[in-house]
Amino acid sequence: MAAITGAFGLEAKVANSKISFEGVNKIYSSKKNQVVALRDIDLEILDNEFLCVVGPSGCGKSTLLRILGGLEDISSGSIVLNDQELVGPGADRGMVFQGYSLFPWLTVEENIAFGLKISKTPKAAIQAIVDRYIDVIGLEQFRHSLPKELSGGMKQRVAIARSLANSPEILLMDEPFGALDPETKSTMQLLMREIWEVERPTILFITHDIEEAAFLGQRVVVMSAGPGEIKRSVPIYLPYKRRLALKDEPEFIETKKKIDQIIHAV
Structure with a gap:
């Protein structure tokens, strides 16, 4: 897998609000x-921002994401995106679900290129973008393979690359690593964090895994059991550059404990 490098450090100023849910x-x-x-x-x-949302099953985490993706309407209140009220789906939002959602008849590179072709991106630009993301996800030797020839982790890498290839401002991820084995899951978490450190999309990441949320997020929102309400917003004070060894550090373990206590507090 190609190493991902960048010159990003801790932000010195507070970023502007991208999305506002109001009532x-x-x-x-x-x-x-x-x-x-x-x-x-x-x-x-x-x-x-890399924002993770955790909470018990049935608390409305996925509903929140689907609403932001324009797949469901709200009953009341408002959502403002880039200073405009949110109405329906848009190319500014990419989505990655737990199911891989790849086209089974298309190869890895064809799956990544699909959205670019739909948007009529010039052919030369498509090839450059596809080559870049195949390198990022470390699947050069599988670029001509069909999804049935890939492992679960490989399929999810392709799904992420396909979403990022379209340069969305916002990436919506609904438990994308939930079906993976522990080792593959950790590898994907590291890849996702490295991609974010360089690409810097706004990410809303839904998970039931506290460790995953603490490792990936700049902030973790804890939701209560249904009806879904926001129980607490927890800033994550961990190093900007994160590696898997961080999970064994006392500060990380303490962060997990804090989130767990909030989830289980009456």
């Missing part, structure tokens, strides 16, 4: 009952 509620209604999925969500996501 957002989501209610699912049927003839028999109503289910409140999200209640009174007030949340600011900063430009270039």
Whole structure:
């Protein structure tokens, strides 16, 4: 896998707000009952921030992400993106789900190039972008392989590269590493962190894994059990450049404990 390097350090100034949730509620209604999925969500996501959201199953984490992706409507409240009210999906948002969502009839490079072709990006530019991301995800020898010939971790690398190739301002990730074995999961976490350190998209990352959230995020938002509410926002004071060995350090273990205590506090 190619090493990813960059000149980024800790930011000296506070970034501008990228996304604002203001009093957002989501209610699912049927003839028999109503289910409140999200209640009174007030949340600011900063430009270039890596924000992780954790909470128990059914707390509305994925609903929050799907709303931001334009896949679901809100029942009340408002969401402002780049100073404009959010309406529907947009090319400014890329999405990566737990399922790999690759086109099975396309090769690795064709999957990565798909969105670029749809947007009518010049052919030479497409090839340069595809070559770059194949190098970043370390799959040069598999560029002509079909998804059925790849492992789960490889497929997820391709899914991430396909989203990043379209240069989204915001990357929405819904438990993308949840189905991977522990070793592959750690490798993918490191890759994702390295990509963010260089590319700096705004990332909303949904996970139920406290360790994953603490390792990846600049900030972790803890949600309560349904109806989903924001329980606490926890800034993560860990080194900007992170490597897997950090998980064994006392400061990291203490950060995990703090998040866990907030999740389980009555």
